[in-house]
Amino acid sequence: MGDLLTGKKILVMGAANKRSIAWGCAQMMMEQGAQLIFTYQNERLKKGLHKLVADENALIECDVASDESLQTAFATIKDRFGKVDGIVHAIAFAPKDALGGDIMNARRQDFAIAQDISAYSLLAVAKYGQAILNNPASIVTLTYFGSERAVPNYNVMGVAKASLEAVVRYLARDMAKYGVRVNAISAGAVKTLAVTGIKGHSELLEMSEERTVDGQSVTTREIGGTCAFLMSDLATGVVGDTIYVDKGVHLV
Ligand SMILES: NC(=O)c1ccc[n+]([C@@H]2O[C@H](COP(=O)([O-])OP(=O)(O)OC[C@H]3O[C@@H](n4cnc5c(N)ncnc54)[C@H](O)[C@@H]3O)[C@@H](O)[C@H]2O)c1
Numbered sequence: 001m002g003d004l005l006t007g008k009k010i011l012v013m014g015a016a017n018k019r020s021i022a023w024g025c026a027q028m029m030m031e032q033g034a035q036l037i038f039t040y041q042n043e044r045l046k047k048g049l050h051k052l053v054a055d056e057n058a059l060i061e062c063d064v065a066s067d068e069s070l071q072t073a074f075a076t077i078k079d080r081f082g083k084v085d086g087i088v089h090a091i092a093f094a095p096k097d098a099l100g101g102d103i104m105n106a107r108r109q110d111f112a113i114a115q116d117i118s119a120y121s122l123l124a125v126a127k128y129g130q131a132i133l134n135n136p137a138s139i140v141t142l143t144y145f146g147s148e149r150a151v152p153n154y155n156v157m158g159v160a161k162a163s164l165e166a167v168v169r170y171l172a173r174d175m176a177k178y179g180v181r182v183n184a185i186s187a188g189a190v191k192t193l194a195v196t197g198i199k200g201h202s203e204l205l206e207m208s209e210e211r212t213v214d215g216q217s218v219t220t221r222e223i224g225g226t227c228a229f230l231m232s233d234l235a236t237g238v239v240g241d242t243i244y245v246d247k248g249v250h251l252v
Pocket of ligand 1: 013014015016017019020021022040041045062063064065089090091092093117142143144145186187188189190191192193194195
């Protein structure tokens with residue numbers, strides 16, 4: 001327990017269940033005193049989140065594929081909670097067919113969906129979220145090393161993550177005048193719902209685990225620790241950056 005985030009209200013987008021990276025972030029931020037608000041994609045995904053968060057008032061539907069849903073969600077958050085001090089964006093999606101095999105076989109529409117949900121959505125969250133962000137505030141998103149290297153089967157998601165990291169840099173530049181810092185965490189591979197959509201995900205997880213400095217996968221709480229730091233006033237100098245939290249996998 002600590003008080004790094006005491007007095008801060010933070011919106012967490014993308015916690016589907018207890019394995020979600022967003023939930024690891026939520027746990028670590030709660031332990032540092034933050035008050036949290038959560039969004040869920042749809043009614044089906046609400047169930048998993050509701051098991052973790054009893055307060056119905058703090059759960060708000062938001063499908064980032066829809067501008068209307070984003071607008072409604074942020075208006076609801078403003079009504080219920082007023083302004084917030086941070087947003088965690090832990091959202092990505094690509095159709096299963098585009099997460100395996102040779103990348104040249106990826107369909108145009110699948111490529112577009114991956115970009116829309118996994119990269120554009122951060123812009124949309126920043127745009128609609130601006131009205132509820134305090135000055136200062138912090139936005140943190142989640143990326144993966146497949147943005148930089150051709151990781152087997154990651155394919156269109158790797159391209160979307162490269163796009164997301166560029167979005168972070170441009171957003172960081174343009175939101176600085178509103179006192180909003182924007183950064184990404186490049187997390188090591190962990191077994192979540194999103195990962196099981198990738199063909200050969202077991203091999204990906206094994207390969208990643210073997211390459212960590214101690215042979216143990218990074219945990220969602222370890223990722224969450226860096227998220228808590230980026231949300232805190234200790235990180236005021238960190239802007240537009242991508243920080244690895246992968247126990248050294250990117251080094252080897
Ligand atoms: N698991 C890993 O190994 C790993 C590694 C690095 C980065 N990441 C990234 O971390 C983030 C969180 O993923 P995770 O691994 O915790 O998996 P997860 O399945 O627990 O979370 C993904 C979330 O995205 C949400 N989502 C998808 N489409 C959406 C939409 N249209 N509107 C609103 N929400 C939507 C899902 O509802 C879910 O809550 C993703 O950006 C992912 O790419 C994951």
